[in-house]
Amino acid sequence: MQQDYDDYSDEDQQTWRRLVELQFPLLQAHACTAFQEGYALLEPHLRTIPRLEDLARLLERYAGWSVVAADGFLSAEDYFALLARRIFPVVPAIRKAGALRFTPAPDIWHDVCGHLPLLFDRRYGRFVADLSRRFAQAGERLRVAIGRLYWFTVETGVVFEAGGRKIYGSGILSGPDEIRYAAGDAAPVRPFDLAQIVATQPHYEDLQPFFVAIDSFDALAPLPAALERLLRGAPAR
Ligand SMILES: [Fe+2]
Numbered sequence: 001m002q003q004d005y006d007d008y009s010d011e012d013q014q015t016w017r018r019l020v021e022l023q024f025p026l027l028q029a030h031a032c033t034a035f036q037e038g039y040a041l042l043e044p045h046l047r048t049i050p051r052l053e054d055l056a057r058l059l060e061r062y063a064g065w066s067v068v069a070a071d072g073f074l075s076a077e078d079y080f081a082l083l084a085r086r087i088f089p090v091v092p093a094i095r096k097a098g099a100l101r102f103t104p105a106p107d108i109w110h111d112v113c114g115h116l117p118l119l120f121d122r123r124y125g126r127f128v129a130d131l132s133r134r135f136a137q138a139g140e141r142l143r144v145a146i147g148r149l150y151w152f153t154v155e156t157g158v159v160f161e162a163g164g165r166k167i168y169g170s171g172i173l174s175g176p177d178e179i180r181y182a183a184g185d186a187a188p189v190r191p192f193d194l195a196q197i198v199a200t201q202p203h204y205e206d207l208q209p210f211f212v213a214i215d216s217f218d219a220l221a222p223l224p225a226a227l228e229r230l231l232r233g234a235p236a237r
Contacts, residue, residue, distance in 0.1 A: 001069050001070060001071055001092075002069055002092075003051065003052045003053075003069045003090075003092040004092070005049075005051060008049050008094070011097055012049060012094050013048055013049055014097070015094055015095065015096070015097045015100065016048065016049045016094060016108075016109070017047075017048075018097075018100060019100060019109050019113070020046060020047075020113075022100065022176055023113065023173075023174070023176060023179075026176055026179045026180070027039065027113075027173060027179075029183070030166060030167050030173075030179050030182075030183040031117075031166060031167055031168070031173055032159050032161060032166035032167060032168045033161060033166070034117075034118055034120070034121035034124060034168065034217065035117045035118055035167075035168060035173065036117075037117075037120065037121075038063075038116065038117030038118055038119065038120035038121065039113070039117040041058060041062060041117075041120060042055065042058065042112070042113075042116060042117060045058070046112070046113070049094060049108060050108075050112055052067050052068070052069055052090055052092065055067050055090075055112065055116060056068075059088075059116065059119060059120075062120055063119045063120045063125060064086060064122075064125065065086045065087070065088055065119045065125060066086065066087045066088070067087070067088050067089075067090050067116070068082070068087055068088075068089055068090070069089075069090060069091075069092050070082075070089030070090065070091060071091065072091045072093065072105050072106050072107075074089055076135070076143070076147060077135070077136070080132040080133075080135035080136065080146070081132075081135075081136060082132075083128055083129060083132035084129055084132040084133040084135070084136065085129075086125070086129050088111070088115060088116065088119060089111075090108060090111040090112060090116075091105075091106045091107055091108060091110075091111055092108055093105075093107050093108065094107050094108050094109060095107045095109060101175060101176055101177055102175055102177065104204070104205050109174060110170065110171070110174040113173070113174060114170030114171065114173050114174035115154075115170045118168060118170065121217060123217040123218060123220060123221065124168075124217050124220065126220075126221065127153075127217075127220035127221060127223065127224070128154060130221075130224045131146060131149065131150060131223070131224045131227075132146075134146060134224055134227075134228065141231055142227070142228065142231050145197075145198045145227055145230075145231055146224075146227065148197050148198055148200060148201075148202060149194070149197055149198070149223060149224075149227055151171075151202040152197045152200075152202070152211075152212045153169070153212070153214075153220065153223070154169065154170060155169050155170055155171035155172075156169035156171050156172055156182075156202075156208055156211055156212075157169040157211070157212060157213075157214065158172075158182060158187075158189055158211045158212070158213045158214075159213065159214050159215070159216065159217070160213060160214075160215050160216075161216075165183070165187075165189065165213065167179065167182050167183065168217075169182070169211070172211075177207070178207065178208075181207050181208075182208075182211055187211060188208075188209065188210040188211065189210070189211045189212075189213050190210050190211070190212055190213065191212075191213060192212050192213060192214055192219065193212070194223070194226055194227060194230055195230060196212075197212060198227070198230065198231070
């Protein structure tokens with residue numbers, strides 16, 4: 001599919017600008033360093049709804065990733081097949097003005113301003129591609145486990161940095177309520193435990209019952225192989 005830029009209305013452009021204004025101070029305060037650096041590279045393209053071809057050029061040049069327009073209903077198999085090839089699918093549609101704070105459907109705001117900044121980090125990008133590559137070959141149990149690890153890292157992960165606890169999960173970073181909740185003193189943050197992640201059914205549309213912290217992006221590289229080992233050693237349930 002294509003991003004048909006002329007289809008965006010003035011109201012869509014206004015929604016985009018309001019999202020940037022609403023989120024930018026929260027991102028500055030609570031997003032991890034790698035996110036901030038990637039966001040700064042994208043920022044010249046974020047003053048209006050971005051053109052995906054511009055973002056693709058930037059990511060190809062500086063991150064070794066690309067971007068394609070995708071409709072909102074990719075299967076997990078198709079989604080991970082693209083990520084395995086270092087292609088990030090972005091849904092061109094933008095949420096409605098009345099749903100600034102939350103939309104359960106993927107949209108260009110979540111995909112671009114939640115996910116793309118992190119792909120400039122080599123360690124993060126390698127992890128996403130490696131985890132996704134294993135999905136195609138995986139049996140059903142491992143597929144479920146890959147989906148859960150993806151959720152507790154890529155979508156909702158937190159990381160400890162010198163400045164304190166920061167957020168790298170794209171699902172959190174694209175919603176103001178989620179950021180405030182995850183950054184707050186009362187946020188339920190747990191140490192990283194792969195077995196617990198595998199055993200936990202994520203909450204896709206509510207605030208998270210808990211977050212899982214890593215000490216740095218260096219902790220991501222061994223996780224896909226560790227997940228496979230864990231599943232091989234664990235009894236089927
Ligand atoms: Fe996402």
